[in-house]
Amino acid sequence: MIVNDNQISSYLIKNFSDIKSEKFFVHSIFKHTINFTNDKLLFSVSPKLNFSPINISIESNLFDLIYNYSHDYKSINLNFPYIDFNFYETNLNSFSLINTQIEFIKLPTEDYIRDFIFVCLNSINNSESLINIFQNSEPTDAIIRKFKMIHRKFTEILQCNNVSSYRNILDEISGFGKGLTPAGDDFLYGILATWKTFSLRQEFVSYTEKYILENQNKFNLISFNFLKSLIEGEISLTVKNILINISPQKDYKSEITVLLNYGHTSGGDILTGILTAIQNK
Structure with missing residues (x-):
């Protein structure tokens, strides 16, 4: 028609x-x-x-x-x-119909992951993004300082594989920050996108998805629908291109730049989630 x-x-x-x-x-x-x-x-x-x-x-x-x-x-x-x-405003490079389905692939080797993390941390360009929690110096921004403490608890839960304490940390992350899509919600998007792409931490994936769907009031409508599309198998093209190209033979640097320039801090917040998921696989 x-x-x-x-x-x-x-x-x-x-x-x-x-x-x-x-x-x-x-x-x-x-x-x-x-x-x-x-x-x-x-x-x-x-x-x-x-x-x-x-x-x-x-x-x-x-x-x-x-x-x-x-x-x-x-x-x-x-x-x-x-x-x-x-x-x-956001600059978008692709105007053709695109495949936004999640592509499930094997986790890259440790060497590839180490190089990827190095490139990400050397691409930081936004002092207001959550990605600054990875800097050695203490963040000057109050929101980033607070999230750094939340992030520490989050990684401890992952390292201990403590699913029973996971609900409490999700309560702290969801809706955290401000903007069209709060920083905590974008962080959660990066976490979930990485786990699903590499088939990591299935128990945490199931719990996270259930939490999002049952606690819509914790998120604003934009964040909720962004996360819901991920649960249903759709993924941001930029995030997808980063995750499926983590190897020396592929150019993911330009995609990292595109992601970091997305929104006010959203791209950096999403990348923070990606790095956290990969470092705590």
Whole structure:
């Protein structure tokens, strides 16, 4: 089924004010969400979710039309309500339809992991990101200092394989910080993405997923749906490209840079989770 651009545009024009014309490319397609980008901002269309200014919730039948059109053509002219997205800008490099399914692979060798950690820690560029907990000096930021203590307890639980104490630390991590996606939630995303990709700590994975689904109120809607998509088998393309390319023969350095530049601190917070999961496998 193919839908005329005008059908989509007329719907948005009719329902939203301050319309700006822009050409968008399909960035990624999930079961209930289509993400478009114009290389500066991400614009989501969904039939049932309406959790941020970047998302427009539309009728299911129109979503189905857009869904089919997007699969066929990869680009679309949209009229959309203009909002100042400058604070949330993110540069995205891929405009084609992409495979966002988690790829399950074997854990790299210790040498590869050691090199990967070295590259990550030498790529730090954001003093407000949680990744600074790995620095030898004491963090000056109060939030990072507090999370460093939480992180110490988290790693002790993993090292002791203490699942019984895991619930308490999840209570401290979930919703920790501020922003569109709190730092603790992004950290948890990095942890879970790494565990699932390398099939690590299955008992902790099951508990984490159960905790997220049963405690939606601990997360804001953006974080919850980001984590829920991971539970359902979808993964951030940048995170996926980092995890599946941890070897000297593959270029993951550019992907690390892309991730660290994602959001205000989100990329660094996610990478903190990735490093923690790999170091405490």
